[in-house]
Amino acid sequence: MAMLREAFLDQVQERGEYPTRSEADRAARAVLALLGAHLVGEVRAELAARLPETFALILLNPLQAAEPLSAERFVRATAAWIEGATEQTAAWDVGAVLSVTADAAGDELTRGILLQLPPGYDMLFGRPQDTADPEYSPQRR
Template identity: 50%
Template sequence: MHWSRLIDAVREAGQYTTAAEAERVTRIVLSALGGQLVGDERVDLARQLPEPAARVFAAAVPATRQLNAAEFVADVAARIEGATPATARWDVSSVLSVVGEAAGDALATRILAQLPPGYALLFGRAELMQAA
C-alpha cells in the first residue's frame, strides 16, 4: 500500500473532509500505536505500512506500561487539539481499521493478542470473550 492510498482509505473510513485532516489523524494514531507494540509484531507491522507511516510508527518509543483501550483513546484525545473521547475514538477506529486491513488477518490477530482486551473493536473486529 502506498502512503496516498493509506490516507485515502483513512479519509474514507473516517469521513474526513480533507486528505490533510486524514493525514494528521493517521500520524497521531500511528505514533500512539508505536508506543504500544514491541517485538516481532512491531517490526512486521512497520514492514506492512507505507514508508512514511512506518517511520512515524517506528519512531515512537515503546511505553513502559501498555495502555488499555480506553486509556489509548484518551492518550490520542490528548494529542489532538479540541478532541473529545468520542471524536478520538472515531479517529482511532478510522485509522486502526485501515491499518488492520493493511496488516492482514494473521498479523492483525497477533497484534491484538499482544494488546490488552478492548483493542479489537478499535481495529474494526468483534472481540470474542472466552466463557468462564
C-alpha cells in the same frame, strides 16, 4: 508489500469521513505513534513493513509509553494528541486509522498485534472477537 501512502490516507479519510486528507494524515500520525509504543519485536517490524514509509517510521520511532494503555486510555491519549479532539472524535479517529491498519496488516498479523495489546483493542481495530459484547455498536460522530 507496503500500502501506498495515498491509498492508506484515502481509506482513513473515507472511514473517518474527514473533509480533508490533512485531517486523515493528522489522525494517522497520532494513532500510529501511540500504537508503536505498545508493540514490540517482530510484530511491530512486520506491521511497519506493510505500512507506507512515512507511517512505518512513526510506528518504529514511537512515543514512549510508561505502561500499556487500556483501549479506553489509548483513545484518551489520542484525544490529547489531536488538537481540538474530544474523546468521541478521538474514538472515531482511532477506529478509522486502526481498521485501515488492520486491513493493511491482514488477519494473521492483526491477531498477533492484538495479542500484544490489553483487552478491548479488537473493537478499535474493527475486529471484534467472539467474546465481545453483541450489544456493542460503534457510535458515529
